[in-house]
Amino acid sequence: MAAEPGEIADKLLSRQILNEQVVIGRTESGIPFALEDRCPHRFAPLSIGRVVGENLQCGYHGAEFDQTGKCVNVPGQSTAPANACVRSFPVVEKQGYIWIWMGNPELAHDLSSIPACFYRSDDPAWDGGYGHFESLNVNFNLINDNLFDITHAEYVHPESFGAEEMRIYRNSEPGDAYVDQKTTYTVDEREIVFRMQSLNMTGGPFYRWMVATSMGKDEYVDPIDLDMEVSWAAPTFTAFLLNARPAGQPREQGVQVSNMHAITPATEYTSHYFYRSVKDYGPPELIEPFMQGVKAIFEQDKPLLEAQQLRVGEIDLFNQKPVSFAGDMLQQQARRINSRLLEAESA
Ligand code: FES
Ligand SMILES: [Fe+2]
Known part of the structure; x- marks a missing residue:
């Protein structure tokens, strides 16, 4: 991009x-x-x-x-x-x-090679806006890893995407269905998709904001149901699809938000980070607070990633034997796909 x-x-x-x-x-x-x-x-x-x-x-x-x-x-x-x-x-x-x-x-x-995971940006029913960060001091792989790793939301984005429920990312198994309190995933040649579901959840201010604003309210205090689908396409494209609704309501009645992220390396250690956020509900006046909200969230990743890059240094993270947790294997799969494509291209 x-x-x-x-x-x-x-x-x-x-x-x-x-x-x-x-x-x-x-x-x-x-x-x-x-x-x-x-x-x-x-x-x-x-x-x-x-x-x-x-x-x-x-x-x-x-x-x-x-x-x-x-x-x-x-x-x-x-x-x-x-x-x-x-x-x-x-x-x-x-x-x-x-x-x-x-x-x-x-x-x-x-x-x-232009990924299909950006499909919603062509659909006029989905309204939103653009944003990007120019030359983040981070190698593109670390940004990819970050987007793949939902568990960081609880600590980096506590007042928005964060929720204890995001820990279900560590409870993953192959498959393509939404299963409550689980993550299911499929891995293809150049694409990885995972789905998470948390029914009856109380955390996640941003998801609650979605439900509240879909009703024209400022706040929604009762439990909600959340489905999240994350599609990653090689080398650096990630699209999130969130569906939130009051607990117990069918998925079809949920309101949806999609965030698309694309990373383009400027150099080995600097990257352009493009995002586009769209939603399928709400009046036009909602777009500005919505875009301000998502920008504020992505801004929180920036200092963390730049600080991480300084500690990682110039040797690739995965050549420095990092410790892995449950669920980290999906980001490693993405890295493997990219290494394979890079090898094929260099050949
Ligand atoms: S015409 Fe471009 S530098 Fe002279
Ligand atoms: Fe983040």
Whole structure:
């Protein structure tokens, strides 16, 4: 994932992705593009230039580059030097985001690598907003691990997602059904899905807020039922689906929230963290407090992860023999999937 559409509306965006500085923008006709953010003439960042028609014009001496990165015009010169070009990266707009392919451009045609777990962002019945953190000082694997590990919510997010009930993540078994006080999971070639259910629960302020606001109230004090589905797709996409309702009511009457998270490495030790949160109920006025709430929650992970990264250092966590608890095996499975994909790609 490279950018939110709003980040390139009428402006150029310079972003470091996989150690490359890239300029991302949109041509006048609306086509998104991504080029190396360095003019081949005197190395000015192209991101301080501007879009002229279908080209990007350097802000220093006005050389123009098309979407393939080829220099098509040098002002005052009849032809552009043949070697004047910058690297271009394939981009596509899908599911409400701009996606980039940093690898061999000839392999960029397979859009199936954009995960289906983001399905709700295309559905107008689900309202919400975007957010992201730029360059967290954390390796992407640690953020992935964090999103996979529901048990941290009780300690890191006690006034929102946290609840003692989240401990059922440690009580897991293969399967794809919702089972009260259990976690069931399925592992595929590049996807892991798990489901948790807690009926009659009293904890979890955010889940209670969902039920309360669905009734137009500030508070809901009676027990609730909660179903949570978490879909992870390699390498770094996680989507949560929460269904909350007053205890005893059927699942179909629950209100739902979906949080999608995508991590894009900037460097080995810095990552961009994109999220999108949507819900299937409530008036438009509810979107702002909802988005403020989720932002505040994700902000709590940031200092923890950055502090963790300092202790982990530059050797991968799993090469330092960390202790594991029940339930940690799912994040290890995700890491194994990523290692396998990385190996296949390097080969
Ligand atoms: S640095 Fe870009 S045209 Fe000179
Ligand atoms: Fe968290």
